[in-house]
Amino acid sequence: MPSSTVENYLKQIYLWQQDNDFQRMPMGQLALSLNVAPGTVTSMVKALADAQLVDYTPRGGVQLTPQGTRLALQVLRRHRLIEKFLVEVLQLDWSEVHDEAEELEHAISDKVLERIDALLGYPDTDPHGDPIPPAEGHPESRELASLADCPVDDTFRVARVIDQSVEFLQFVDQQGLAPGSDVTVESRSNSAQAVTLRPAGRQAVTMGTAAAAKILVSPVPADKPSAAQTP
Amino acid sequence: MPSSTVENYLKQIYLWQQDNDFQRMPMGQLALSLNVAPGTVTSMVKALADAQLVDYTPRGGVQLTPQGTRLALQVLRRHRLIEKFLVEVLQLDWSEVHDEAEELEHAISDKVLERIDALLGYPDTDPHGDPIPPAEGHPESRELASLADCPVDDTFRVARVIDQSVEFLQFVDQQGLAPGSDVTVESRSNSAQAVTLRPAGRQAVTMGTAAAAKILVSPVPADKPSAAQTP
DNA sequence: CAACCAATTTTGGATAACCAAAATAGCATT
DNA sequence: AATGCTATTTTGGTTATCCAAAATTGGTTG
Numbered sequence: 001m002p003s004s005t006v007e008n009y010l011k012q013i014y015l016w017q018q019d020n021d022f023q024r025m026p027m028g029q030l031a032l033s034l035n036v037a038p039g040t041v042t043s044m045v046k047a048l049a050d051a052q053l054v055d056y057t058p059r060g061g062v063q064l065t066p067q068g069t070r071l072a073l074q075v076l077r078r079h080r081l082i083e084k085f086l087v088e089v090l091q092l093d094w095s096e097v098h099d100e101a102e103e104l105e106h107a108i109s110d111k112v113l114e115r116i117d118a119l120l121g122y123p124d125t126d127p128h129g130d131p132i133p134p135a136e137g138h139p140e141s142r143e144l145a146s147l148a149d150c151p152v153d154d155t156f157r158v159a160r161v162i163d164q165s166v167e168f169l170q171f172v173d174q175q176g177l178a179p180g181s182d183v184t185v186e187s188r189s190n191s192a193q194a195v196t197l198r199p200a201g202r203q204a205v206t207m208g209t210a211a212a213a214k215i216l217v218s219p220v221p222a223d224k225p226s227a228a229q230t231p
Numbered sequence: 232m233p234s235s236t237v238e239n240y241l242k243q244i245y246l247w248q249q250d251n252d253f254q255r256m257p258m259g260q261l262a263l264s265l266n267v268a269p270g271t272v273t274s275m276v277k278a279l280a281d282a283q284l285v286d287y288t289p290r291g292g293v294q295l296t297p298q299g300t301r302l303a304l305q306v307l308r309r310h311r312l313i314e315k316f317l318v319e320v321l322q323l324d325w326s327e328v329h330d331e332a333e334e335l336e337h338a339i340s341d342k343v344l345e346r347i348d349a350l351l352g353y354p355d356t357d358p359h360g361d362p363i364p365p366a367e368g369h370p371e372s373r374e375l376a377s378l379a380d381c382p383v384d385d386t387f388r389v390a391r392v393i394d395q396s397v398e399f400l401q402f403v404d405q406q407g408l409a410p411g412s413d414v415t416v417e418s419r420s421n422s423a424q425a426v427t428l429r430p431a432g433r434q435a436v437t438m439g440t441a442a443a444a445k446i447l448v449s450p451v452p453a454d455k456p457s458a459a460q461t462p
Numbered sequence: 463c464a465a466c467c468a469a470t471t472t473t474g475g476a477t478a479a480c481c482a483a484a485a486t487a488g489c490a491t492t
Numbered sequence: 493a494a495t496g497c498t499a500t501t502t503t504g505g506t507t508a509t510c511c512a513a514a515a516t517t518g519g520t521t522g
Binding site: 026027028038039041042043058059 | 468469470471472473
Binding site for chain 1: 317320321322323327331334335337338339340342343346347350
């Protein structure tokens with residue numbers, strides 16, 4: 001059994017690689033995302049390399065091996081299924097489940113996890129719209145536009161919000177932009193670095209492109225009604 | 232936050248003291264129940280004493296302080312609520328939930344625990360009939376007879392099974408002696424150290440008094456029907 | 463090219479748990 | 493009182509993680 005420390009290292013490397021074109025992750029980045037000193041990362045990573053979980057080149061960064069990737073995906077699967085469970089079954093707020101899942105993901109057994117999966121009806125995304133990896137194999141990747149770069153004057157459905165901070169998630173929720181809600185992009189100004197949005201049946205909001213980039217959308221499916229909730 | 236190691240030490244001391252007339256627990260016993268070397272226990276217990284969680288007398292054993300007791304009860308509460316949850320919501324078998332809960336009890340937050348408690352309708356015993364301590368304060372203790380010493384030829388309802396081994400629990404289940412079932416004590420032989428039982432609507436079973444002592448019963452309430460399940 | 467910088471690695475050290483095996487204490491028995 | 497036994501404590505040592513601060517490296521820049 002990998003320790004929860006090991007699981008966290010692998011998870012962070014996986015997530016960073018997803019977001020960065022599958023490059024090798026620099027040690028400094030890893031230290032930052034794990035909140036540990038750089039030297040700590042160097043020695044831990046050497047151990048992970050000995051265990052065949054990562055490929056490490058001194059001063060060249062780390063990369064997951066296939067085996068490391070498999071483990072990272074399992075951790076992510078646990079994390080996201082737990083999040084979904086906490087929201088759907090225990091009715092926690094989607095803004096707070098990330099931290100809860102952070103602990104539970106290291107403690108839950110396969111058996112319990114599969115029961116939860118079944119109870120939830122085998123969902124494929126978590127409450128933030130993040131894909132839940134299958135028990136084995138890789139998650140299919142969706143191509144999603146973000147509110148920072150999708151066409152103006154069109155209506156989209158929020159599919160995913162890429163940020164785990166309670167603050168941002170609550171803001172998104174309050175504006176009626178949680179996953180499942182529909183939104184129209186009213187205007188976008190490059191010079192002001194801002195977008196103005198009109199969430200379905202709501203006051204318009206203007207936000208910076210940096211924030212808008214964290215909200216991913218897909219075309220509104222023909223029939224399905226929006227899942228927006230009244231706050 | 233106490234580490235899960237600390238939580239386990241306190242929990243074991245608490246459980247042992249319950250079963251042994253609140254005496255001080257010998258270090259050897261503690262080493263046994265935690266599956267660690269005796270020397271390890273000595274040094275850990277010294278640390279617990281420094282943290283005011285136990286009262287330790289060299290060669291005299293350990294005892295929980297009020298603070299240690301409070302912590303132990305919290306751990307036990309988490310453990311038993313989780314067990315109940317695993318059986319009621321995730322439909323695991325009562326014989327296997329102990330080990331699952333053993334891990335989860337150290338990872339779950341107060342918030343999630345309270346949600347689970349509410350979802351379950353604030354139960355006061357777990358699937359084995361063990362009392363679930365309240366969020367604060369002590370559990371009320373029930374006076375229960377065991378099948379090893381209750382009157383013969385009377386019918387009782389199984390209230391609690393004091394053993395966490397999968398093997399014994401499955402045996403109990405198969406004989407129709409799970410908590411909630413009714414049973415009649417047909418005979419008891421002191422010389423043979425055995426009791427013969429007739430679980431409601433079942434074949435009679437004979438077991439040693441050591442085993443019978445682990446099955447606690449209460450009088451059958453006037454109206455409530457038995458909760459025996461068909462296997 | 464020399465000097466500098468930022469990122470990384472090394473070094474020396476800490477803490478929480480753990481073990482094996484030697485030393486000791488308390489008790490019981492000769 | 494001497495012997496012995498058992499439970500316990502001590503001692504010396506290990507592993508996983510972590511940190512701070514010094515040393516190094518690779519690249520950048522005047």
